[in-house]
Amino acid sequence: MRASDAGVTADLAATADAVRAKQNRNRLLRGAGAVAALVVVTIAVNAFSHGSFLTAGNLTNVLRQITYNAILAIGQTFVIITAGIDLSVGSLIELTGVVMASFANAMHFDGPGLVVATLVVGVGVGCLAGFINAVPVVTLNLPPFITTLAMMLMARGLAFKLAHGQPIPLASTAFNSIGTGFVFTGARGAGFPGIPVPVLWLAVMVIVFAVLLTRTRFGRYVFAIGGNEEAARLAGINVKLVKTLVYVISGGCAAIASLLLMAKFSSGSPNTGIGSELQSIAAVVVGGTSLAGGRGSVVTTFFGALLIGILNNVMNLLNIESYTQDIVLGAVILIAVVFDELRKRYLAR
Amino acid sequence: MNGIVKTFPGVRALDGVSFDVRAGEVHALVGENGAGKSTLMKTLAGAYRADAGTIEIDGRPAQIDGPKAAEALGIGMIYQEFNLVPDLRVIDNILLGQEPVRSGFLDRAGALARASAVLTELGIVLPLESPARRLSVAQQQMTEIAKALVRKARLIVMDEPTAALTEREIDALFALIVKLKAQGVAFVYISHRLEELPKISDRITVIRDGRTIETRATADLPQDEMIRLMVGRPVGAHFPDLPPVAPGAPVVLDVRALASAGNVRIADVTFSVRAGEIVGLAGLVGAGRTEIVRAIAGADVPTSGEIAVAGTPVRVRSPHDAIAAGIALITEDRKAQGLVLGMGVRENTTLAHLVDFVRGLFVSRAKEVDTTNREIAELRIRTPSAEQLVRNLSGGNQQKVVLAKWLIGEAKVYLFDEPTRGIDVGAKAEIYALMLALLERGVAIVMVSSELPEVLGMSHRVLVVRDGHVRGEFARADATPAKVIALAAGAAA
Numbered sequence: 001m002r003a004s005d006a007g008v009t010a011d012l013a014a015t016a017d018a019v020r021a022k023q024n025r026n027r028l029l030r031g032a033g034a035v036a037a038l039v040v041v042t043i044a045v046n047a048f049s050h051g052s053f054l055t056a057g058n059l060t061n062v063l064r065q066i067t068y069n070a071i072l073a074i075g076q077t078f079v080i081i082t083a084g085i086d087l088s089v090g091s092l093i094e095l096t097g098v099v100m101a102s103f104a105n106a107m108h109f110d111g112p113g114l115v116v117a118t119l120v121v122g123v124g125v126g127c128l129a130g131f132i133n134a135v136p137v138v139t140l141n142l143p144p145f146i147t148t149l150a151m152m153l154m155a156r157g158l159a160f161k162l163a164h165g166q167p168i169p170l171a172s173t174a175f176n177s178i179g180t181g182f183v184f185t186g187a188r189g190a191g192f193p194g195i196p197v198p199v200l201w202l203a204v205m206v207i208v209f210a211v212l213l214t215r216t217r218f219g220r221y222v223f224a225i226g227g228n229e230e231a232a233r234l235a236g237i238n239v240k241l242v243k244t245l246v247y248v249i250s251g252g253c254a255a256i257a258s259l260l261l262m263a264k265f266s267s268g269s270p271n272t273g274i275g276s277e278l279q280s281i282a283a284v285v286v287g288g289t290s291l292a293g294g295r296g297s298v299v300t301t302f303f304g305a306l307l308i309g310i311l312n313n314v315m316n317l318l319n320i321e322s323y324t325q326d327i328v329l330g331a332v333i334l335i336a337v338v339f340d341e342l343r344k345r346y347l348a349r
Numbered sequence: 350m351n352g353i354v355k356t357f358p359g360v361r362a363l364d365g366v367s368f369d370v371r372a373g374e375v376h377a378l379v380g381e382n383g384a385g386k387s388t389l390m391k392t393l394a395g396a397y398r399a400d401a402g403t404i405e406i407d408g409r410p411a412q413i414d415g416p417k418a419a420e421a422l423g424i425g426m427i428y429q430e431f432n433l434v435p436d437l438r439v440i441d442n443i444l445l446g447q448e449p450v451r452s453g454f455l456d457r458a459g460a461l462a463r464a465s466a467v468l469t470e471l472g473i474v475l476p477l478e479s480p481a482r483r484l485s486v487a488q489q490q491m492t493e494i495a496k497a498l499v500r501k502a503r504l505i506v507m508d509e510p511t512a513a514l515t516e517r518e519i520d521a522l523f524a525l526i527v528k529l530k531a532q533g534v535a536f537v538y539i540s541h542r543l544e545e546l547p548k549i550s551d552r553i554t555v556i557r558d559g560r561t562i563e564t565r566a567t568a569d570l571p572q573d574e575m576i577r578l579m580v581g582r583p584v585g586a587h588f589p590d591l592p593p594v595a596p597g598a599p600v601v602l603d604v605r606a607l608a609s610a611g612n613v614r615i616a617d618v619t620f621s622v623r624a625g626e627i628v629g630l631a632g633l634v635g636a637g638r639t640e641i642v643r644a645i646a647g648a649d650v651p652t653s654g655e656i657a658v659a660g661t662p663v664r665v666r667s668p669h670d671a672i673a674a675g676i677a678l679i680t681e682d683r684k685a686q687g688l689v690l691g692m693g694v695r696e697n698t699t700l701a702h703l704v705d706f707v708r709g710l711f712v713s714r715a716k717e718v719d720t721t722n723r724e725i726a727e728l729r730i731r732t733p734s735a736e737q738l739v740r741n742l743s744g745g746n747q748q749k750v751v752l753a754k755w756l757i758g759e760a761k762v763y764l765f766d767e768p769t770r771g772i773d774v775g776a777k778a779e780i781y782a783l784m785l786a787l788l789e790r791g792v793a794i795v796m797v798s799s800e801l802p803e804v805l806g807m808s809h810r811v812l813v814v815r816d817g818h819v820r821g822e823f824a825r826a827d828a829t830p831a832k833v834i835a836l837a838a839g840a841a842a
Binding site for chain 1: 646648667668669671672673678680685686687688689690691692696700701703704707710711712754
């Protein structure tokens with residue numbers, strides 16, 4: 001059975017058009033997820049809250065509140081794209097916070113130099129913990145759920161021990177500006193308070209990690225490993241190294257979130273991170289990254305965190321009690337993954 | 350079974366197979382790899398549904414629309430890979446799904462009684478309390494047989510039952526089969542070991558290309574005749590002419606005493622391939638051919654032996670080492686090992702050589718697109734664009750993407766594992782043409798193929814592999830299907 005050449009060419013062109021249309025549709029659907037929900041929710045909510053939601057002050061506040069979760073979720077995104085999971089990030093906030101506060105208090109110098117040194121120490125500890133998470137995963141093929149669960153317990157326990165169960169107040173005031181400061185404050189008169197410093201950190205991290213994920217060899221390998229680890233290995237990719245690095249990145253992100261939290265509260269606390277790991281996973285999932293691996297994006301993770309943050313904020317504005325808030329959040333996560341699954345099935349047709 | 354037809358997308362796996370099995374008979378099914386034996390077996394087991402044809406049991410038409418239905422009809426399956434739950438005790442495995450229950454709870458005494466009764470009937474002893482994982486292969490097989498009998502199987506289908514057994518265990522198995530035959534149990538016996546069939550089977554049916562070729566009493570079908578029927582068609586008709594290897598062409602790949610412990614243990618593999626030469630590895634499924642090329646490519650880490658590429662010894666500890674040394678492995682299972690299905694043509698094409706596409710810190714998408722488009726044009730990959738997900742391509746085009754991935758690296762040694770499996774004739778011809786083009790570049794090619802005509806038609810030399818060893822070598826002119834099959838199956842050549 002062989003069609004004429006002209007027929008084949010026409011067929012191909014038609015197929016090409018169909019596929020292009022399908023791809024456009026897919027792209028639309030992919031972007032549609034978090035963003036569409038965001039717009040709908042925003043409009044509805046603003047009406048309900050009598051206009052108190054859509055104010056510069058409130059929106060700035062929302063961004064500042066989501067910063068910590070969004071930073072954790074950036075690292076989590078890398079891990080989840082490789083089809084892994086990192087349950088330790090909440091505890092690592094605590095461990096690195098306690099370590100950083102103790103370190104800063106023990107130093108005999110102050111000022112920006114202390115902040116940088118503290119950051120380096122904290123990120124070092126976070127990355128080391130991530131490395132320890134990864135070793136059993138890449139050498140013995142143990143499930144990351146287990147190794148990071150173990151790290152979650154160990155890091156939390158260690159943080160409590162080091163801090164004797166109490167928050168460690170920061171002696172230095174050098175951290176205040178990154179915790180609670182603002183930049184671009186020129187428009188205060190117009191009701192715009194400026195951009196909180198932590199939000200600036202978040203913006204830089206979103207850009208840097210989005211570029212790392214989409215434009216570098218490392219990023220490509222992260223996707224390839226999540227999509228088909230064996231094919232990646234046979235293509236000569238150092239799978240163990242790449243997988244190790246994603247856990248290191250996740251640990252490092254936890255340390256940066258921790259630094260910003262510590263600066264905000266002027267103390268390193270051993271119980272600030274409880275539940276954060278699940279919040280970060282929720283942000284990644286709501287952002288449309290597949291827990292099965294191979295697919296995901298730092299930018300949509302940001303929107304996932306933003307959507308969750310807005311929901312929290314709105315429910316607060318509407319005076320919804322916290323138990324109800326949990327129910328709503330849980331439902332949103334469920335809806336997000338159901339939507340994702342339905343979308344995949346639709347695309348598979 | 351009468352006129353059974355089973356088609357898969359693009360393939361007619363069974364095209365009118367008919368045979369019958371009588372009570373108390375052992376009926377052997379023989380055929381080359383891919384002749385349709387496994388599909389037929391799965392149709393009997395209810396794993397596949399036939400598209401046409403009828404199955405009658407005791408003269409009554411039977412609908413086998415699932416494993417449960419097969420079981421209810423008294424059909425027991427014993428696959429080459431056993432279906433035991435390794436952590437359950439032997440007794441629990443035998444009675445799995447048939448556990449006697451008394452007032453809602455498992456009846457331990459009843460279970461023991463039933464399992465013992467079956468073992469007594471079989472005249473065998475098994476450690477009922479041990480977990481199944483501790484059993485030897487032969488004991489596991491006995492457990493499977495006991496399992497089938499507990500389900501009152503009257504027809505037992507066995508796939509390569511002797512493949513992993515020792516001589517003594519085979520004798521014990523045959524004794525058991527004879528005993529069950531006397532009780533009226535019928536057997537369908539699928540085996541590549543042609544020499545054992547006269548000992549155990551009553552009749553033999555030869556299958557080729559999904560069709561029944563002939564059914565005869567075992568006594569009337571000598572082995573050479575059997576092989577002739579299995580191979581059947583003329584060989585080499587649709588293959589391009591292989592250019593002869595230039596006299597004095599340098600050795601590009603040299604493998605000495607290679608051993609590895611992959612799925613099949615290979616040992617003492619020694620051969621070399623010259624520039625412009627294709628060496629075919631023939632053998633049965635599970636003989637170790639794939640493991641040989643995997644060891645050379647670092648997919649399995651060699652435990653000993655030496656590999657040299659173009660005269661330079663290379664130490665292969667990982668696929669990365671092999672790629673760096675100029676060895677490319679085109680894997681047998683493109684979906685599981687060759688491609689990232691959720692990525693586009695571009696990303697798959699550049700995956701193994703991404704380092705060549707880096708400009709500064711970043712991957713140059715423009716250069717990727719250029720290269721990919723060039724490969725799409727050269728290999729005539731049918732895809733609307735370089736961005737199309739490979740998931741959405743046809744099998745032949747997916748295979749071409751895998752080839753593109755390795756062609757852009759300009760390796761010196763290409764290892765093709767089943768390069769044309771599951772793709773249509775047109776794409777096959779293109780892949781053969783591509784192999785010839787590679788030869789002109791002076792590369793060395795090793796090709797594993799289960800299609801005997803392909804090995805014979807596309808190789809300068811054929812190595813026959815059995816039990817992880819190279820058992821013999823044939824020059825192109827001497828390699829006849831009968832000789833290769835005989836050596837691959839372990840019969841006296």
